[in-house]
Structures are given as C-alpha cells and as structure tokens.
Amino acid sequence: MKRSLVFLACNVFICGVSIAPAPAAAASAKDGETVYNARCKNCHGADGSGNPAIAKMMNVTMKPLGSAEVQAKSDADLKRVITTGVGKMRPVSGLSAADADNVVAYLRSLKK
Numbered sequence: 001m002k003r004s005l006v007f008l009a010c011n012v013f014i015c016g017v018s019i020a021p022a023p024a025a026a027a028s029a030k031d032g033e034t035v036y037n038a039r040c041k042n043c044h045g046a047d048g049s050g051n052p053a054i055a056k057m058m059n060v061t062m063k064p065l066g067s068a069e070v071q072a073k074s075d076a077d078l079k080r081v082i083t084t085g086v087g088k089m090r091p092v093s094g095l096s097a098a099d100a101d102n103v104v105a106y107l108r109s110l111k112k
C-alpha cells in the first residue's frame, strides 16, 4: 500500500496592520485660542459675545458664539463658516486645516 504524504502548507496571515486611517492629531482648544485671538477676536470679542462696534458697522446681529444656536452647529458646519464665510462674515483666509480644527475646539469651550 502506497502512502502518500500530504503536506499542508498553512499560511497564517497575521493582520497586525490596521487599515483604519491614522487618527488626526486631537484638536487643541488652547492652540485654537491663539488663532481666535489673532483672527476672530476683533469682530467676535474676547468671549465670543460679539464686538458691538463691528456689529453696528456691519449692520448685523452677531450671535454669541457660546449661544445654544451657534453651538448646535456641527464641527463641520462651524469649519465651513470659517473657511467659506456666512452672511456678512467673510471667509477667514490663510488658516490651515489644523488651525480650523483647533479654533472649532476653542469655540466649543465658549459654550455657556
């Protein structure tokens, strides 16, 4: 009787490499505050309540950034406001994606 030997090649693939995209660096409200002070504060005021002189000059009601109405927006919406503008607010130019994320994180810290 012939004996055949069957060799089973077992290839074990160990999938140790995650296919998930690398997580973006966590947004920093502290770095966002620096951006806010440089780029937003003149119009929106130190606490986000709005600079009355700017509101008067632009003839617009500025919603406090900490108000429920503004805070109800998603992070993506807030970023869109910053990068494309809204109503009488012109887009804020020259911000990196990280700057925008950070400033949104800072806006969240203004929540009343």
Ligand code: HEC
Pocket: 035, 036, 039, 040, 041, 042, 043, 044, 054, 058, 060, 061, 062, 063, 065, 070, 078, 081, 082, 086, 087, 088, 089, 090, 092, 103, 107
């Ligand atoms: C030149 C003045 C000016 C600057 C600078 C400015 N804003 Fe505004 N912003 C406005 C005005 C005016 C409005 C109200 C627009 C309207 O309702 O027509 C507004 C509205 C907003 C709103 C509310 C949007 C909404 O839909 O109610 C957010 C959020 C906001 N600004 C964030 C920012 C951030 C963050 C920065 C800095 C990166 C910034 N703004 C810089 C003038 C400015």
